[in-house]
Amino acid sequence: xxxxxxxxxxxxxxxxxxxxxxxxxxxxxxxxxxxxxxxxxxxxxxxxxxxxxxxxxxxxxxxxxxxxxxxxxxxxxxxxxxxxxxxxxxxxxxxxxxxxxxxxxxxxxxxxxxxxxxxxxxxxxxxxxxxxxxxxxxxxxxxxxxxxxxxxxxxxxxxxxxxxxxxxxxxxxxxxxxxxxxxxxxxxxxxxxxxxxxxxxxxxxxxxxxxxxxxxxxxxxxxxxxxxxxxxxxxxxxxxxxxxxxxxxxxxxxxxxxxxxxxxxxxxxxxxxxxxxxxxxxxxxxxxxxxxxxxxxxxxxxxxxxxxxxxxxxxxxxxxxxxxxxxxxxxxxxxxxxxxxxxxxxxxxxxxxxxxxxxxxxxxxxxxxxxxxxxxxxxxxxxxxxxxxxxxxxxxxxxxxxxxxxxxxxxxxxxxxxxxxxxxxxxxxxxxxxxxxxxxxxxxxxxxxxxxx
Numbered sequence: 001x002x003x004x005x006x007x008x009x010x011x012x013x014x015x016x017x018x019x020x021x022x023x024x025x026x027x028x029x030x031x032x033x034x035x036x037x038x039x040x041x042x043x044x045x046x047x048x049x050x051x052x053x054x055x056x057x058x059x060x061x062x063x064x065x066x067x068x069x070x071x072x073x074x075x076x077x078x079x080x081x082x083x084x085x086x087x088x089x090x091x092x093x094x095x096x097x098x099x100x101x102x103x104x105x106x107x108x109x110x111x112x113x114x115x116x117x118x119x120x121x122x123x124x125x126x127x128x129x130x131x132x133x134x135x136x137x138x139x140x141x142x143x144x145x146x147x148x149x150x151x152x153x154x155x156x157x158x159x160x161x162x163x164x165x166x167x168x169x170x171x172x173x174x175x176x177x178x179x180x181x182x183x184x185x186x187x188x189x190x191x192x193x194x195x196x197x198x199x200x201x202x203x204x205x206x207x208x209x210x211x212x213x214x215x216x217x218x219x220x221x222x223x224x225x226x227x228x229x230x231x232x233x234x235x236x237x238x239x240x241x242x243x244x245x246x247x248x249x250x251x252x253x254x255x256x257x258x259x260x261x262x263x264x265x266x267x268x269x270x271x272x273x274x275x276x277x278x279x280x281x282x283x284x285x286x287x288x289x290x291x292x293x294x295x296x297x298x299x300x301x302x303x304x305x306x307x308x309x310x311x312x313x314x315x316x317x318x319x320x321x322x323x324x325x326x327x328x329x330x331x332x333x334x335x336x337x338x339x340x341x342x343x344x345x346x347x348x349x350x351x352x353x354x355x356x357x358x359x360x361x362x363x364x365x366x367x368x369x370x371x372x373x374x375x376x377x378x379x380x381x382x383x384x385x386x387x388x389x390x391x392x393x394x395x396x397x398x399x400x401x402x403x404x405x406x407x408x409x410x411x412x413x414x415x416x417x418x419x420x421x422x423x424x425x426x427x428x429x430x431x432x433x434x435x436x437x438x439x440x441x442x443x444x445x446x447x448x449x450x451x452x453x
Contacts, residue, residue, distance in 0.1 A: 112153075116143040119157050122164070131198045132167050134174060139164070168194045178205065179215040190214070191232055196241045201232040265400040268368035272361055272401065276408030279357035283415035286350035290422045293347070297429055312343035313430050320437055329442055336434050343430060347423045351416060358412035365405020372398025 054061060119140040132139070140160040143153060171193050178188040178200065190205060192198045198205040203220040220228075223240065230236035262269060296311035307321065308314040319339040323332060376395055 112143075115153060115157055119143050122161065131192050132164050132195045134176065134192050134198065170194065176214060181216060181218045189232075193239060193241065197239075199228050199232075201229040203228070261400060262404070264396045265368060265404050266372075268364060268371065268401045269404045272364045272368070272404045272408050275357050275364070276361055276412060279354045279408075279412045280415060282350045283354045283412070283419055286354075286419055287415070287422065289349075290347065290419065290426060294422070294426055297426060301429070301433065312347065312426070313433050316340055316343060316430055316434050317437055320434065329438075332438060332442075336438055340427075340431055340434055344427060347426055351419050351423065354412055354416040354419065358409050358416055361408040361412065362405045365402040365408075368401020368405070369398045372396070372401065 120142060122140050123142065140157050143157075171191060174190050174192060175187055176190055177185050178190065179185045188200050190198055190200050198214070200216065202216065204217045204224065205214045206217045227236065227238060227240050231239045262273065265272070293311060296308075297313045300308060300311050300313045300317075304317075307318050309318060316336070316339045320332075320336055323335050327335075372395065376398065
């Protein structure tokens with residue numbers, strides 16, 4: 001019995017020594033790469049054999065080793081018992097946590113999904129080019145790849161939403177690189193007004209592909225531009241803000257100027273405006289001529305004894321003065337009417353052309369309307385009605401040419417009316433003075449005849 005116990009202890013000690021020696025020898029091999037595994041095993045067996053021989057030669061040493069083995073066994077049993085108790089407690093905790101996890105799995109998963117949805121909605125609503133992305137207000141992170149809810153997810157989303165909320169009601173001054181119309185990039189002082197606008201004292205800013213890539217808007221509306229410099233300098237607390245997040249500004253920027261609207265009329269619009277300009281030029285020249293003639297006729301009326309050939313009235317009276325006064329009154333009247341009619345072409349010159357252009361301008365506008373609608377229907381036939389921009393060109397031409405035709409015709413009508421009124425007045429003056437001269441001549445002849453009789 002004692003020999004079996006000794007042999008068991010010896011085997012245990014041998015295995016223990018072999019394990020230690022293998023570990024140490026393995027570490028030694030890893031460190032020095034000299035001793036092989038076979039040599040280490042042989043050395044361990046030799047040490048175990050020597051130890052076993054010492055124990056067999058001394059009963060006292062064997063007893064001491066036995067006691068130590070029993071003590072070690074007892075300690076191992078105590079540790080094993082403690083580990084079993086600890087394992088039982090951990091199993092109870094695990095069961096309780098598993099039960100709670102089972103109860104809360106659905107709620108946590110639903111909360112994570114809601115957190116993902118809200119974070120994505122905020123990013124999509126603001127966009128990567130949101131003005132709130134400028135400065136120190138980061139957008140909420142995307143959580144599409146998050147499978148397990150972690151505390152940092154909730155904290156990050158909540159903190160970013162709080163920062164965005166605070167930044168949306170603040171006007172912040174920043175210094176960022178901005179590109180001008182020529183493409184030159186330089187650092188400029190900009191002002192970010194919440195998520196509504198970002199601008200310099202000269203113009204509004206437009207975002208690029210990256211929040212750090214900004215550019216000046218060359219077509220900043222004048223209604224907004226006048227507020228930028230005073231607000232940036234602190235001289236004014238009034239600022240034009242687009243509550244639609246850019247829709248009103250886009251509409252103002254796309255609003256064409258007078259020249260751009262003129263070019264929208266196309267070739268028909270150019271013809272209408274050219275004819276209108278020609279008609280107004282003719283009307284202006286003729287009106288100035290009539291004004292000059294009226295002044296000369298007025299001077300001739302004030303000086304009836306001094307006849308001048310530089311005005312229609314003077315020429316008519318000179319011609320009447322050169323007639324044979326012995327002619328019959330009917331012949332004199334006919335000659336006088338002939339002299340007056342000879343002056344009418346120059347007085348009424350240009351009026352038929354102006355009247356014609358005033359009548360043609362609306363017709364040309366109608367022609368542009370028809371051609372524009374033809375282009376529009378052709379676009380609808382080819383591309384359908386899904387894209388309104390494809391029809392915008394034809395509709396624009398259709399409307400603008402009509403406007404140009406009317407705008408051209410109205411001034412031409414006024415000009416033609418002014419010319420007609422001025423020429424009619426001048427003609428009436430000439431006819432009246434000519435009739436008065438004939439009447440005076442007839443009265444003088446009749447008085448002379450009565451005196452002779």
